[in-house]
Amino acid sequence: MASTLxxxxxxxxxLILDNEHGMDIDGLARRLDVSRRTVHRDLQAIQGWIGTFGLHLESEDSKMVLTGAAGDVERMRAAVGELPTVLAITPKSREVFVALDLLMEQGPMKLAYLGKQLRVTAASLSHQLNDVAAWLRDRGLHITRRQGYGVEVTGDEERRREALAELVHAQISPIDFMKLMHADASKRMRHPFYPWLERWFKPEGLATVESVLQEELQAVSPPLDEAAFYSFLLHVLLACARIEQGAALSEPSFEKMDESQDEAICQAILRRVLPHVAPAPAEVRYLAKHLRGAKVRIAEDVRLLPMNLTAMDLAFQLTRELEAELQISLSGDRELLAGIAQHLEPAIHRMTSGLGIRNPLLPEVKRQYPGFFEAVRRACGKVLGRYGIVAPDEEIGYLTMHLAAAYERQLAERVWHVRIVCPNGISSAQLLASRLKKEFPNVLVVGVESLHSLQETGCDFVVATTAIDNMELPVAVVSPFLPPNDVKQIEQLITRLEREAGTRQRALASEREAQSFARARSLAEQVCSQITLREIGAGRLADVIQQAADDAVHVGHACDADGVKRAILQRERLGSIVLPGKGLAVLHARSNALTNCHIAVYRLRQAIDIKGVGAQKERVDTVLVLLAKIDEDLDVIELLGRLSAALVTDDQLVDALRTSDIDGVQGQMLASMYNDEE
Structure with missing residues (x-):
């Protein structure tokens, strides 16, 4: 037994102690950049040493965990002592820390200083700089090396910060960053990346920036989830550190942004974190770009449409493309449509702004759903390619997960009940039942029957090892071993039954909902009778918004034009309001300034440009306005939801809004509100 470790x-x-569920051998080998054999050898030494404390290493679910009394664990911890801060730096990770330090430093660094930080010789670092230089070169950055001068990274400041963020994200995920921020001091210092964070930002600096962001982002809309919050926190930390180093972003690289609320928030953050430095407009816009990319949800209380209108339209186009290629029903899956649209809202901004996103599940998605992944790639190429957007694998991976979830829901929703007929004996029947269960998880065997006692009730079809005459139920005649051709036969049978079941379900749904639709029609007629249609000469979107607010008050549907205007502007800031390529924009909001549901259509004498997909402008000649009270009747909200869905799926409705007279507009809207053809 070794006397020490x-x-x-x-x-x-x-590592085993700090991970609640233990660590597997492969994970330890990757973390330490050693072989599995080396890890096994070290574990044997550890087992011998901790045995003196009455502790043991055991394998649970393929992971190594430490077992023993809590008091014995504490005695062992005290004997181990604190770990050196550079303990976890492997040769591969050393290159990362070299790159991080060079990117953070404004000006040259001496190799001797870098070597001291990482406890290696300057000669060793000189060799590793070649790999670092190649990595930086791929990102438009360069390394300058001169005798007596040192080593320096040169290049565009924005690219420099994106390279920094990429490296940090590769070392620690946003969620792990969050956990690290709130861990006790000893656990923080054992994380291989924390010493670098502490050296550049100081513990008090990390805590201050986190506190400022928590306060300033309280009212941000849409809100940020935890992962997005800590990802944005990283960008703020890096930006502030570079500003303090004297670095500056190039002003001409930024175009004017419309996200004034985001800019105001980012300006406040910079003023509080760096009170001695006046926030430069370029810095404010840079952080606002990342804040907008971090937003993940739409606030429910300020919207009528399910989500960003442009994203919803693109989501519908994607599902139609996928439906056609994969030959599975998707366009009626509202959960899928909402999930894809919700992902596309920030994703479009990321892709058009050059912002990356990490997808740690990407390898598993490609392995589990290769066909779906490639189908999504092709669909994105067709739909997003029209706007010059190329979706990276990470975004495609997330969209594939939505598609896979929809497919799994379809499988889980329908269980097929089957009876087995096998005259050859119980062993053959059991073999066939076992093979069915393995090949078809959604098939439930409800009975094994003889040919003469077969019941046709309580099942959807019959699987038999011999032909059966005069059966009303579908029959698949197969071998007890269920070879591939028999599997295919049953797959085709289930596909046919699914199509027939879908037809029956739609008929039953129509029957059940007939009475509900009658009530909906009456309410829809009432709502549609109050629709207004006007031609106006507005030259800007702001003019349309003001006109809509004034008209809502004029017809008695609102009591405060300024309140209506604020609600529309707040919702408009959440994302694009344009239907791509259709010349139609939709302004929608809910507000206490409304006293009644208000729908208005405005035809513009001269088309105006409104921001559409990414940075592209869309020519709009018609604006639909949908307004409702915060506490609006749920039946009214349901009607407006039907109308919003029709905007994406029904070109006749869009044509009517743009060209028909008031009777045609009201008639088409009425049809969209109470007809459900999904």
């Missing part, structure tokens, strides 16, 4: 063995022991 090596530094690497101490590190392995702490």
């Amino acid at each position: 090596t530094d690497r063995q101490k590190h392995i022991l702490y």
Whole structure:
């Protein structure tokens, strides 16, 4: 037994202790950049050493966990002591820390200083700089090396910060960053990346920026989830550190942004974190770009449409493309449509702004759903390619997960009940039942029957090893071993039954909802009778918004034009309001300034440009306005929801809004509100 542990063995022991569910051998090998054999050898040494404390290493679910009394664990911790701060730096990760330090530093750094930080010789670092230089070169950055001068990274400041963010994200995920921020001091110091964070930002600096963001982002709309919050926190930390180093972003690289609320928030953040530095417009816009990319949800209380209108239209186009290629029913899956649209809202901004996103599940998605992944790639190429947008694999991976979830829902929703007929004996029947269960998880065997006692009730079809005459139910005649051709036969049978079941379900749904639709029609007629149609000469979107607010008050549907205007502007800031390529924009909001549901159509004498997909402008000649009270009747909201869905799926409605007279507009809207043809 070893009298003491090596530094690497101490590190392995702490990794197992600090992970609630233990660590597997492969994970330890990757973390330490050593072989599985080396890890096994170290674990044997650790087992011998901790045995003196009455502790043991055991394998649970393929992961190594430490077992023993809590008091014995504490005695062992005290004996191990603290870990060196550079303990976890492997040769591969050393290159990362070299790149991080060079990117953070404004000006040259001496190799001797870098070597001291990483406890290696300057000669060793000089060799590794070649790999670092190649990595930076791929990102438009360069390394300058001169005798007596040192080493320096040169290039565009924005690219420099994006490279920094990419490296940091590769070392620690946003969620792990969050956990690290709130861990105790000893656990923080054992994380291989924390010493670098502490050296550049100081613990008090990290806490201050986190506190400022928590306060300033309280009212941000849409809100940020935890992962997005800590990802944005990283960008703020890096930006502020570079500003303090004297670095500056190039002003001409930014175009004027419309996100004034986001800019105001980012300006306030910079003023509080760096009170001695006046926030430069370029810095404010840079952080606002990342804040907008971090937003993930739409606030429910300020919208009528399910989500961003442009994203919803693109989501519908994607599902139609996928439906046609994969030959599975998707366009009626509202959960899928909402999920894709919700992902596309920030994704479009990321893709058009050059912002990346990490997808740690990408390898697993490609392995589990290769066909779906390629289908989504092709669909994105067709739909997003029209706007010059190329979706990276990470975004395609997330969209594939939505598609896979929809497919799994379809499988889970329908269980097929089957009876087996096998005259050859119980062993053959059991073999066939076992093969069915393996090949078709959504098939439930409800009975094994003889040919003469077969019941046709309580099942959807019959699987038999011999032909059966005069059966009303579908029959698949197969071998007890269920070879591939028999599997295909049953697959085709189930596909046919699914189509027939879908037809029956739609008929039953129509029957059940007939009475509900009658009530909906009456309410829809009442709502549509109050629709107004006007031609106006507005030259800007702001003019249309003001006109809509004034008209809502004029017809008695609102009591405060300014309140209506604020609600529309707040919702308009959440994202694009344009239907791509259709010349139609939709302004919609809910507000306490409304006293009644208000729908208006405005035809513009001269078309105006409104921001559409990415940075593209869309020519709009018609604006639909949908307004409702915060506490609007749910039946009215349901009608407006039907109308919003029809805007995406029904070109006749869009044509009527743009060209028909008031009777035609009201008639088409009425049909959209109470007809459900999904």
